[in-house]
Amino acid sequence: MDSLDDRKAAVLRAVVEEYIETAQPVGSGHVAGRPDVGVSPATVRNEMAALERDGYLAQPHTSAGRVPTDKGYRFFVDQLTRLGPLGPSERLQVKEFFAQAHGELEQMLHDTSRLLSELTSYAAVVVGPPAEAATIRSVQLVGLSPRVALAVTVLSNGAVHKHTFEWNEDVGEERLGAATARLSGVLVGSTMRSAQPPPPSGDALLDSMVDQVATALRAAVSEESDQVFVGGTARMAAAFDAVETVRSVLDTLEHQYVVVSLLRDVVDRGLSVAIGSEHGFQPLAECAVIVAPYGRQGERSGTIGVLGPTRMNYPQALAAVAVVSQRLGSRLDEG
Amino acid sequence: MDSLDDRKAAVLRAVVEEYIETAQPVGSGHVAGRPDVGVSPATVRNEMAALERDGYLAQPHTSAGRVPTDKGYRFFVDQLTRLGPLGPSERLQVKEFFAQAHGELEQMLHDTSRLLSELTSYAAVVVGPPAEAATIRSVQLVGLSPRVALAVTVLSNGAVHKHTFEWNEDVGEERLGAATARLSGVLVGSTMRSAQPPPPSGDALLDSMVDQVATALRAAVSEESDQVFVGGTARMAAAFDAVETVRSVLDTLEHQYVVVSLLRDVVDRGLSVAIGSEHGFQPLAECAVIVAPYGRQGERSGTIGVLGPTRMNYPQALAAVAVVSQRLGSRLDEG
DNA sequence: CTTGGCAGTCGGTACAATCGAGTGCCAGAC
DNA sequence: GTCTGGCACTCGATTGTACCGACTGCCAAG
Incomplete structure (x- = not known):
């Protein structure tokens, strides 16, 4: 067979x-x-x-x-494909990129998607690390107006989450401070998923505030989709000659949730390449995707991928994805 | 003439x-x-x-x-164009959108770009409120590792900025706390632009930390481009028949900085429509843009716009932009 | 000033002929 | 047996031609 x-x-x-x-x-x-x-x-x-x-x-x-x-x-x-090395100029491009990459994680992932799309001439997708794994480093409630506050959560991977809350009565600065203290005590050090509210304090409003925030954080993990960065969509215009295909591919790329689940699905099946009908997603029937997980310290943190026509240059794209995922992983280990 | x-x-x-x-x-x-x-x-x-x-x-x-x-x-x-009313179904769509719009500002602006692109069948751009105008509500330094900390700034408009800092020696929790306190004292209540470091404390490391953060915040305003949300790019595939045009338009839309300055330029010239060569940006020579500022309490906070072929449906697009900008503004006033 | 008429232009389409790249099959060579 | 050259055939792409139709510009009459 x-x-x-x-x-x-x-x-x-x-x-x-x-x-x-x-x-x-x-x-x-x-x-x-x-x-x-x-x-x-x-x-x-x-x-x-x-x-x-x-x-x-x-x-x-x-x-x-x-x-x-x-x-x-x-x-x-x-x-029939051995994972060939990248061409010298591409290799240089990757090297320079990671040499000067700095700053926020988001910015770097965004730039990585652009790098990958330039290396391959196809569209590239970079999915950020999931929030669940990280532990909470800080929780703070900041009042924006008498009844509105913002809960800012800093995770150990450097990500920052925010959630607005609105109450029916004025809460006051001191309650915000108390709530912040109670939340910090319970949440700092644990993961978002395991967020549990502290025992009651006797102050009904305060308890309800703390409870709301803790609940919201727990919900955020499952609800909030991972961050996705898509680069090089313009290259899809040239990749297909049928306008309708271009439109449908671009449309799909705009729905980040779909893209993420597609990548996740492929990774979960242990594949690194899904060609045409293999991924079972009709609007992308004429596309192939190449994915690779990247991670710090050996464990997976996210996924990168390229999306191109089924007649894409597999050896080159495979090499690019492999190199970038590996370099991205070690870059994350460093800082 | x-x-x-x-x-x-x-x-x-x-x-x-x-x-x-x-x-x-x-x-x-x-x-x-x-x-x-x-x-x-x-x-x-x-x-x-x-x-x-x-x-x-x-x-x-x-x-x-x-x-x-x-x-x-x-x-x-x-x-020749009177700003006609929107069709009933569009009107309903806008109404429903703003009735159920909730949650974070970013999410809402993102969804707004999608709404606008659906209303007009062209690509839509939504530029978020600039950071300069807002005052700082909270500054906090959170340690991520012994030498790395994250400065989290909450602005009065609900936006959250973050910046990572790395030092050559371990700073320790208590220094972070002290720095946070000093920064809070000076910065809270002022705007990002006017961020000034506090007087020296005698602790060289602490002063350098505080100074770095304050400088970075000031720089962030000019450097950091505004948030941009682009929706409906897929519709550009159908809008032009020349593949090269599609590619160049999509390419432009990926460079958010270019899009923002284009919109800003048009707004600054007091226009609401720029047609083809009028905006003087070659890659979009076959495009027209319609822009409108939106704002809370009468003052401008951001800009929305649609981008389509020069032969776009101006009456409809003008109406859609006008309605959405107005509704978005009043929605911001509410919460 | 408007209008109907008319000659002229030129792109798009329809059709036929032709070309050429490619196939399947078969009989003969190695 | 396997490979190969040869041959008949298919069918999309290209070319050429003719034609149609949608225009325009111009002019003379109303």
């Missing part, structure tokens, strides 16, 4: 590589012309017919060349 | 409206067929020839109909 004799594999590789480069159906003549396939066009034709029977290739119409199917791409990335 | 006799105006209006609807060059026959132009095609031809001489219309090629120029659109929006 997933094994092909050497010559079939060589033909398939040739078709995929040629098609990735030219975006044109490739015929037996072109394949036979390649140095690594030392046979005549006629023989290639026979092999191609067999590959088509087995579902690796397809023909747009009679008298046209062959085009790889999703299955064909799958075999290509699984069996 | 900017005045046209009634019949020329009617012809121009007809051409613009027809072209907006059909995207096809419009000929004398179509114009003459409209009820508000009671003359024969021949007369219309004469008028159109005059309008072309004066630069309001252009001909893609001989034997084709006429197309409005930027100047033609300009006259149309200035003289």
